[in-house]
Amino acid sequence: MLTATVSTKGARRWAAGHPWIYRSDVLDAPADDAGAVRVTDQRGKPLGIALWSPRSEISLRLLSSNADATIDAPWWHHAIGRAIARRSGLDRETNAFRLVHGEGDGLPSLVVDRYDQWLVVQLMSAGLEHFRSDIVQALLDHLSPAGILARHDVSLRAKEGLSQDVELLFGAVPEEIEVREDAVRFLAAPWHGQKTGAFLDQRENRTLVGRVARGRALDCFSYHGSFALHLARQASHVVALDSSAHALVRAEENFRRNGLTNGEFIEANAFEYLKVQERARVRFDTIVLDPPAFAKTRSALQAALRGYKEINLRAMRLLSPGGVLFTASCSYHLTKPLFLEMLEAAAADSGRRMVLRELRGQAVDHPELLTVPETGYIKGALLEALD
Ligand code: SAH
Secondary structure (H helix, E strand, C coil): CCEEEECHHHHHHHHCCCCEEEHHHEEECCCCCCEEEEEECCCCCEEEEEEECCCCCEEEEEEECCCCCCCCHHHHHHHHHHHHHCCCCHHHCECEEEEEEHHHHCCCCEEEEEECCEEEEEECCHHHHCCHHHHHHHHHHHHCCCEEEEECCCHHHHHCCCCCCEEEEEECCCCCEEEEECCEEEEECCCCCCCCCCCHHHHHHHHHHHHHCCCEEEECCCCCCHHHHHHHCCCCEEEEEECCHHHHHHHHHHHHHCCCCCEEEEECCHHHHHHHHHHCCCCEEEEEECCCCCCCCHHHHHHHHHHHHHHHHHHHHHEEEEEEEEEEECCCCCCHHHHHHHHHHHHHHHCCCEEEEEEECCCCCCCCCCCCHHHCCCEEEEEEECC
């Protein structure tokens, strides 16, 4: 097996529970192609086995701290089996959930989402790509899916020197798959939709909001209406708003699919819409803000914070007395403390007394490893206007 030697700094990262070692901490690299390598420290002490990506800034991703492990088909079968077992029981609530959440499941750069009897995978490192057939075989053995689709149209793959395409790896995968999420049904779009076809990471937050929703409701970044559908079961009227007309066509279809007739679909910029509603002194009893990541890079954080504060401040002002706001951010660079600070500042400027009823994170099938901050990105808060 090929070997890589890492610096003390690199070794310390692993010791502190983070599986990545950067290029600058690799002292002696294997010349060969991507795959698995045995890693030692400067004194030759074996540290474990890692995925090796020759072209990436993230050179090594720890797979096993047992340096004698053999990374073969049975290894992948076992490791993927453990991740699947961790989700047991979830299929009672839904037929669509994440089976492997990369580093959060100890399987760096691997994502596997299940949509009913189909799987959507993302192999996001060169080292992992080397094991594609073992991974596909393990998924077939454990789950007998009707089809496996690779959503490899992600920019991360470019950094690894890998192609960016959407590719069928096994069987057949339909254009649309019906997702059952508690009492709601909606269509996922595995080939062309965002992420792997739907936003599975907010599932439990949608259920929560569905329980507390009432009166006139507004879902501001609605996409295919997944929050709006949960709102509509309890609220009298739901405005589903998105800047994408195409997304709203889907949202409207999803309302019909659930036999819901209390939806209104508005194509608009949420910033503008909230401003206009505030001026017109409109009130909502329930509001959801689930925007796209405003801070895609660390340098964009300050501008992003202003954006988050603005929409939250306006949403707070739009709430009727006793009204509830579920607000979220999926920007990894906006940390939990900064998210809370932003909400506190928005509340202070809103002129409303806002109660924090619940702090939330991402769905349970997206496990967040405390030593790997990159595994957690969703922050959510359920707020209530006191008066
Ligand atoms: N809440 C959704 C996911 C939202 S994704 C769910 O749980 O499934 C973010 C959505 O915001 C996208 O559909 C995008 O079209 C929309 N969007 C982005 N910028 C916007 C803006 N300024 N105003 C309104 N919608 C916007």
